[in-house]
Amino acid sequence: SVLAVTLYGCTYKLFSEGEEVTLRCRDRGEGKDHVWFIKSKRTEGRIFSVESDQSMSRVSLYYNNGSLVISNISLGDAGEYWCAVYNDNQCASTVRTVLVYMEPFGIYSTFFKVRCSVLSVLLLMLCAAVVAVNLRTRRGAQLSDHTHT
Incomplete structure (x- = not known):
């Protein structure tokens, strides 16, 4: 789900990759x-009409209600989007929306991947320590058996 916040007339929408906005x-x-x-990053900071941008193949424009839908959104889609409403060749209003990439939380997040890697290494170290203690204990038991006989 996309989180939207409006500040000073500008809407900021947070998204994760793969969502629909x-x-x-x-x-x-x-x-x-x-x-x-x-x-956006995809347009290298230049302003383009969405209709003329060939890289926006996942975009659907709905002229009946003025909405723009981006499916399977990616990091490259982050940026500023403006809708200009006009009549008689005069701009009646503009709406500015900023799409901001939000690092996913859960099993797909970087934090989770790093944590899993660290825990895997710690688990291997624990296994090595248990094996070392077990071998040392067995050697100690074998030495004490040899000294008693």
Whole structure:
């Protein structure tokens, strides 16, 4: 699920890779058209119309309600998205949404992977220590048996 926060008229949406994100354009109405623009890592900081960006094949534009849906979102999709609503060749309003990549939590997170690796190493060290103690105990028992006979 995508978390959205609006601050000072700008919406920030946090996402993890593979999710589907829906961006909405406000002030859509009768006789008004809209266009979506993007500035992201994928566009190397340049502003492009979403319709003209060939790398946005996972994007669906819905002209009836002004929404933009990005499926199977990836890290490269992070960036700024603007929806400009216009009529009679004049801009009526703009909406700015910033997509921010959120490190996943759970089994896919970096923290989990590092923790699992560390725990695996610790488990191997524990096994080696148990084997060493077991061998030492057996040698001690064998030596004491030899000295008693």
